[in-house]
C-alpha cells in the first residue's frame with residue numbers, strides 16, 4: 426500500500442530557526458506579526474514578515490491559504506505563511522495541512538505549529554494530500570523532503586498524529602484499491618487484500634461461488650458468470666462492542682464493461698473504479714480497527730467482474746434473487762443493483778443489523794443530477810439519514826438527499842417477472858435506489874449512497890490529487906464514532 430506521510434514531531438528550539446534549511450511554515454492571523462514567534466521571525470527577516478502581512482496577497486488569503494516568501498533575508502530557506510488561527514475550523518486546518526503537502530518538494534519542511542489548535546486536522550490534511558499513486562511509473566522518483574512539526578505539547582501531538590493516521594490509512598487504502606487497474610485488482614486479488622486486514626484484528630471471511638450458489642445469490646452470480654474471475658462475497662467483522670452490528674455493504678464490480686449491453690469505448694477505462702463502494706467499506710473497516718473503535722460493525726462486499734462472453738448473462742434473462750423475488754434483466758449494464766440486492770439481503774438475514782448503509786458507483790444519472798460535488802443519499806429512515814448528513818457535513822464530504830416514492834418504484838414493473846432491473850431513462854438514479862429498497866426489510870433503517878460522481882476526481886480536490894478520492898470513509902467513520910460507539 427502507498428506509504429502514509431509520517432511527520433516527525435519535536436518541541437521547537439527557536440534558536441536554530443535562522444539556520445534551518447529547506448522550508449519553514451508558520452501560521453498567522455491578522456495584518457501584523459503579533460505572537461512572540463512571529464515577532465521573532467519578523468526580526469530575523471528584518472521586517473519582511475510584517476511587510477508581507479501588510480500586503481494585498483496576504484489580505485486576500487483565506488483561512489488555510491498562504492503566501493510564500495522566497496529569499497527571505499536572515500533565513501536559510503524560504504518561508505510559507507499560512508492564514509490560520511486558534512479558532513480556525515477543522516476544514517480550514519486540513520486545508521492548511523494539504524497546502525503544506527502540496528507545496529512539498531525535495532527540501533525538508535519545518536512546520537511551526539506550537540499554539541495551533543486542531544493538530545489532528547493538520548496532520549490529516551498533510552497525509553491525505555501527500556498521497557501519490559505512482560507505483561506504475563518506472564522512472565527515477567525524486568525523493569520528497571521530510572516533514573517536521575514542532576509543537577508545544579509533544580504527548581498531545583503524538584495522540585493527534587496517531588488519530589489522524591488511523592483515518593488517513595483507511596482513506597488511502599480505499600484510494601489505492603480504486604486506483605488499481607482491473608488486471609491487477611481482480612476479484613481474487615481484492616479478496617486477498619481484504620484478508621490482509623486480519624493483521625489488525627478484523628475478522629475476514631471469503632464466500633466462494635459454490636457457497637454463494639448454495640445461499641441462492643443468483644443475481645450476484647449472474648453478473649459474474651461471463652468473467653474468468655470468480656465472484657466472491659467478503660464479510661469483514663470488527664467487534665469492538667457487543668450487540669447488533671451496524672452493516673456496511675459495498676458494490677465491488679472490479680470492471681464493468683456493461684456485459685452484453687456493452688458500454689461505448691470512450692471512457693470505459695474509468696470502470697476500473699466500479700468497485701469504489703467496496704473500496705470505501707474496506708477503508709472504513711481499516712480505520713475502525715486501527716483506532717480500535719468500541720463499535721460492532723460488519724462490512725460486506727460483493728466482488729464480481731461484468732464481462733461479455735459466451736457464458737455471460739443476456740438481456741431478457743430472468744433470475745431469482747436470494748430473497749426469492751425474480752428479476753428480468755433488461756440491461757446487463759445495470760449490474761450493480763443486482764450484486765447489491767443479494768448482499769443486502771444476506772446481510773439482513775445473517776446479522777439483523779441496527780442500521781445498514783450501502784455504497785455503490787451505481788448510476789451515471791446521479792452524476793447528471795449532482796455532478797462530482799455531492800453523493801446521492803437515499804434513505805427510508807429520517808433519523809439515520811439526518812445523522813449521516815450531519816457527519817458528512819462535518820467532514821466536508823458532499824452529500825445530498827434525493828427523493829424516493831411509489832411512482833418511481835412503479836417504473837420497475839415487469840411483464841414477466843416480479844421486477845425489471847431498470848426503470849427507464851427518467852430519474853435513473855432514483856429508480857436504481859427503488860430497486861435496492863425492494864431488498865430492504867420493513868423497519869430496517871437503511872441508506873443507499875450513490876457515489877458514482879464522487880469516487881474519482883477529474884482534478885485536484887484539495888485533499889486529494891486527481892484520481893481516487895476515498896470519499897465517504899471519513900463521514901462513515903464519524904457516523905459510527907458519534908452514533909454507534911459504547
Ligand code: BES
Nearest residue numbers: 699756758759786787788789790847877
Ligand atoms: N457503473 C455504472 C455507473 C457509473 C457510470 C459509474 C459512470 C461511474 C461513472 C453502472 O453499472 C451502470 O452502468 N449504470 C447504468 C445503468 C443503466 C443501464 C440503467 C448507467 O448509469 O448508465
Ligand code: MN
Nearest residue numbers: 681758759760
Ligand atoms: Mn454497469
Ligand code: ZN
Nearest residue numbers: 678681699761
Ligand atoms: Zn457498474
